[in-house]
Structures are given as structure tokens and as C-alpha cells.
Amino acid sequence: MKVALIKNGKVDNIAEFDRWFEAQAMFAESEFTPVIAERYDIVIGDTYKDGIFYHDGQAVEPRMTTEEMLVRDMELIKQSIHVLLSAASETAGTETRGEIQAASQLLVGEGA
Numbered sequence: 730m731k732v733a734l735i736k737n738g739k740v741d742n743i744a745e746f747d748r749w750f751e752a753q754a755m756f757a758e759s760e761f762t763p764v765i766a767e768r769y770d771i772v773i774g775d776t777y778k779d780g781i782f783y784h785d786g787q788a789v790e791p792r793m794t795t796e797e798m799l800v801r802d803m804e805l806i807k808q809s810i811h812v813l814l815s816a817a818s819e820t821a822g823t824e825t826r827g828e829i830q831a832a833s834q835l836l837v838g839e840g841a
Contacts, residue, residue, distance in 0.1 A: 733766040740775040
């Protein structure tokens with residue numbers, strides 16, 4: 730895991746550890762504070778204050794996890810399906826329109 734070594738509010742170094750407790754143990758009696766930085770694109774010299782990394786004065790947002798990306802992508806797919814089915818429903822005949830609306834509710838939920 731990527732660990733930022735903080736000294737005087739700055740990222741002084743970045744190290745890789747197999748386990749978090751190893752980083753904690755190695756720097757327990759040092760001038761450095763280890764901080765898990767796995768999801769952050771940071772460089773030496775960045776600032777760390779109140780649990781937030783800063784690069785050139787701007788907060789560094791954590792990268793999305795795989796799970797977060799999947800949830801985001803599923804929402805985009807559901808929205809796209811809803812738009813496509815709505816367009817199909819507008820051009821379909823009465824009998825087909827009901828089938829399309831039922832499929833839409835099944836695929837994207839009634840609140841879509």
C-alpha cells in the first residue's frame with residue numbers, strides 16, 4: 730500500500746508497505762507521520778492538513794474505487810436505457826408502448 734510520510738504538514742516521502750501496521754511500527758518513534766495514500770495522486774512536497782492532501786493549494790480528490798466506478802457506470806447505463814425506451818415508447822403503437830413501459834420499469838425502476 731502507498732503510504733505518505735508527513736513531516737511538518739508536507740509529504741516528505743512516499744513509501745510502499747505490504748501492511749499498514751508495518752508503516753505504523755516503522756515510524757512510531759520518528760518525526761514522520763505515516764498516512765495511507767493509496768487512492769491519492771500525490772507527490773513529494775504536497776501538503777497534508779486535517780486529513781486532506783493538497784497539491785498546489787488545491788485539495789486532491791481520492792480516486793474512485795472499483796465498486797464506486799461500477800455503481801456510477803450502472804447509473805449511467807440505467808439513464809441511457811430509460812432515454813432509449815422513452816424515445817421508443819413515443820414512436821410505438823399503443824400495444825407496444827405498454828410493453829416498452831413495462832420493460833423500462835423492470836430495467837431501471839419505477840422512479841426513473
